[in-house]
Amino acid sequence: MGVAEDPVNNKDATQNLVDNKLGEAENPANVKEIVAENPIDDKGRPEENPIKDMADCLPDEATQILKSLASEWENVLDANALQVIPLKGAMTNEVFQIKWQTTAGETSRKVLARIYGEGTDIFFDRDDEIRTFEFISKNGQGPRLLGRFAHGRIEEFIRARTLSASDLRDPSISALIATKMKEFHDLDMPGPKKVLLWERLRNWLSEARRLCSPEEVETFHLDTMDKEISSLENELSGTHQRIGFCHNDLQYGNFMLDEENNSVTIIDYEYSSYNPVAYDIANHFSEMVANYHTETPHVLDYSKYPDLEERKRFVYTYLSSSGQQPSDSEVQQLVDEVEKYTLANHLLWGVWGIISEHVNKIDFDYKEYAKQRFQEYWSRKKHLLSSDESSHDNVTYINGEQAPISIPGEKPANVFRKLKKLFGLGLFRSKH
Secondary structure: OOEOOOOOOOHHHHHOOOOOOOHHHHOHHHOOEEOOOOOEOOOOOEOOOOEOOHHHOOOHHHHHHHHHHHHOOOOEOOOOEEEEEEEOOOOOOEEEEEEEOEOOOOOOEEEEEEEOOOOHHHOOOHHHHHHHHHHHHHOOOOOOEEEEEOOEEEEOEEOOEEOOOHHHHOHHHHHHHHHHHHHHHOOOOOOOOOOOHHHHHHHHHHHHHHHOOHHHHHHOOHHHHHHHHHHHHHHHOOOOOOEEEEOOOOOHHHEEEEOOOOEEEEOOOOOOEEEEHHHHHHHHHHHOOEOOOOOOOOOEOHHHOOOHHHHHHHHHHHHHOOOOOOOHHHHHHHHHHHHHHHHHHHHHHHHHHHHHHHHOOOOOOHHHHHHHHHHHHHHHHHHHOOOOOOOOOOOOEEOOEEOOOOOOOOOHHHHHHHHHHHHOHHHHOOOO
């Protein structure tokens, strides 16, 4: 059950490990319970599979912080008797529900422990993330920070359920998401309000090239990707764009639904920054093709991408949530911008997948994921952009699918053999 053997005897020493408790969190008895990222079974009930040996997943520093927190809760029977339950669906960090048995007739006490994934500091600055977390928490937009340790943190646990992939297609839930997204974008985050998208994309590309073999660089066109990024930036950047504080990772697992109050909370702000709001909406639409709770979580099904009616409905709700009814032309303009920004999403998360394949130990086929994102970029680019300066017009197709490689003068059969040798036959599974 994850019961610690030795009680914490030096509370002062342990308390020094609990860093920057915020507001009400200084009184742990008042902490709200937030059910975040909880996996569900086929009947919609939470799955709970406690780990018997905490040493396998939690560092000692985290365990001491957890015991210190629980020792201040009057209704916890034994602060040292904590259960550690891994939560599924995370691709950047390892996430655990921590719970304690409480006095008769009361629900268990719970918090969330987040262990940062190996090598993920490549993607974002953890100090910036914590500052964002604190600001959003103080503005009532998410869970509170309860403690920090060297490679992770302890968060509040909200009584709500994590959305599933299918929830994103529910019109009523989608409307809640659109409204909450507009509220999030309107946050007045301290610091420079500078678009980060293009700088981040170039930095990640540089890191991907450093980590990849020459063959991988050629396979994924990383050697000429700078041109694609510059072309996109020139095409998409404009003075008319709405810039807001964007989440940048709006997959279903980062939305919590409180069904009693009919409200949505956005969680996990690691990738958050100022960006065009069209990019954030495009990210959300692109995530509708994914289901990270299947036996093949990396496989994307683009037949599930929202149709034009769904996209217009979402954008209309987003724009009208501030109290003013948008015109048809305003809705159409933002819908068009969003579609173009799906291209930037595909490039960014494709590069992310390549880097993650080299640095992250989580069980996820990052390379196959990257391949699908790049394929979607190349297949949609000419349709969405007014000008196409791509140097990859001669793209190879295999079994009707676009292969992420083009070698001048090489026959398709040779391309197939090279890809097969590099990735194995699994590369050519249909993404549907």
